[in-house]
Amino acid sequence: xxxxxxxxxxxxxxxxxxxxxxxxxxxxxxxxxxxxxxxxxxxxxxxxxxxxxxxxxxxxxxxxxxxxxxxxxxxxxxxxxxxxxxxxxxxxxxxxxxxxxxxxxxxxxxxxxxxxxxxxxxxxxxxxxxxxxxxxxxxxxxxxxxxxxxxxxxxxxxxxxxxxxxxxxxxxxxxxxxxxxxxxxxxxxxxxxxxxxxxxxxxxxxxxxxxxxxxxxxxxxxxxxxxxxxxxxxxxxxxxxxxxxxxxxxx
Ligand code: FPP
Numbered sequence: 001x002x003x004x005x006x007x008x009x010x011x012x013x014x015x016x017x018x019x020x021x022x023x024x025x026x027x028x029x030x031x032x033x034x035x036x037x038x039x040x041x042x043x044x045x046x047x048x049x050x051x052x053x054x055x056x057x058x059x060x061x062x063x064x065x066x067x068x069x070x071x072x073x074x075x076x077x078x079x080x081x082x083x084x085x086x087x088x089x090x091x092x093x094x095x096x097x098x099x100x101x102x103x104x105x106x107x108x109x110x111x112x113x114x115x116x117x118x119x120x121x122x123x124x125x126x127x128x129x130x131x132x133x134x135x136x137x138x139x140x141x142x143x144x145x146x147x148x149x150x151x152x153x154x155x156x157x158x159x160x161x162x163x164x165x166x167x168x169x170x171x172x173x174x175x176x177x178x179x180x181x182x183x184x185x186x187x188x189x190x191x192x193x194x195x196x197x198x199x200x201x202x203x204x205x206x207x208x209x210x211x212x213x214x215x216x217x218x219x220x221x222x223x224x225x226x227x228x229x230x231x232x233x234x235x236x237x238x239x240x241x242x243x244x245x246x247x248x249x250x251x
Contacts, residue, residue, distance in 0.1 A: 015236045017189035020056065020228075021065035021139075021211070023203055024049065026195025026219030033219075039083045044221035046087055050095065053104065055225035056136060059232070063137040063185060067203050071111065071145030085119060088142065092122045096129065103135030109181035110144030111152070139182060146205035153179035180206060187211060190235045192228075194220045212238045 024045055031041030049066065056064045069084055076084075099106060106126040115123075123142065156179045160166035166175070177183055187207040191200070196217045200208060214231040216223075 015232075016060045017212075017232065017235055018061070019063040019065070019186050019188045019190075020061050020232075021067075021188035021191045021204055021208075022052070023067045023191070023193040023197075023201065024220040024223070025193055025197055027221060029195060030219035030221040038080060041219075041221055042083060042087055046091055048221050048223045049091075051224050052228060053099075053136065053138060055228050057102070057104070058225075059228065061136065063139060063188075065109075065139035065141060065188060065204070067141045067144065067201075069110075069142045069144070070202065071143055071148050072202065085116065088119065089122060092126050096126050099126075099138065100130050100133065103133045104130060105133040105135065105137045106130045107137060107139045107182055107185070108142055109139060109149070110142045111148060112143070115143055137185070139185065141203070144181075145202045146200075147202055149181055150176070150206055152181075176206070190214060190231065192216060192231045194218050194223055194227075210240065210242050212240065 027041035027045040028038045029041075030044065031038050034040075049068075052066075053064065068088065073084065074081065096106070106129075108123045108127055112120050112123065123140075126140075153176055157166065157171055157175060161168050161171075187209070188204060188211045190213075191204065191208055191211045192214050193199075194216050196215065198215045200213075204211075212235050214234050216227060216231060218227050
């Protein structure tokens with residue numbers, strides 16, 4: 001990130017998606033294609049992330065959610081897990097002050113339990129420092145899995161019913177939504193996955209019910225403002241009907 005503030009356009013243009021979520025895929029293949037270690041792909045992935053945060057603010061996106069470590073990523077070799085944890089530590093230590101200066105609000109979704117205590121502290125520090133910021137919201141999905149998130153919500157709802165605070169007959173779509181990790185945020189309008197893979201891989205399964213999905217061939221380390229704009233252009237050509245008949249574009 002540079003010194004300049006990440007601008008947050010006033011009300012976004014009608015066609016600009018308010019909330020964009022990104023599956024940052026292809027770091028390993030980017031590295032393999034260049035004969036480099038996978039770790040180098042992840043490091044370049046962090047640079048792509050910085051570019052993307054800046055571009056999102058400039059374009060007028062209000063919320064950007066990034067899939068930075070999935071609940072399933074624990075099955076990777078220990079050295080790669082250490083590398084990804086190290087990148088998160090460095091990202092927060094190096095970039096948090098500047099994100100704060102740029103008026104970015106950081107939110108975290110995913111399971112905090114089981115993380116190294118210092119990582120838990122860094123995530124909390126990022127949220128607390130930036131809590132009052134009013135610019136771009138950056139949602140970091142870390143140790144995140146959508147089925148796990150929905151199961152956590154179901155468990156907490158069941159606890160409320162057991163305590164008599166809620167009746168089972170009153171459990172609605174809204175109730176479930178209210179127990180998810182970031183209940184106040186709108187659903188993503190657009191979900192982008194890089195690297196040519198065409199699946200959600202346990203990302204935002206509840207929130208993606210009506211999201212437009214755009215799959216780009218670009219490997220994540222090559223992602224830049226032009227790629228983000230290409231995805232938005234594709235989104236703008238979609239007709240969002242939300243199950244109804246009336247055509248509606250944008251959010
Ligand atoms: C997918 O590439 C990417 C990840 C598993 C992690 C994404 C992480 C970053 C972009 C950097 C870390 C950022 C933070 C804030 C911690 P892959 O390894 O699955 O690529 P492949 O499918 O080509 O092997």
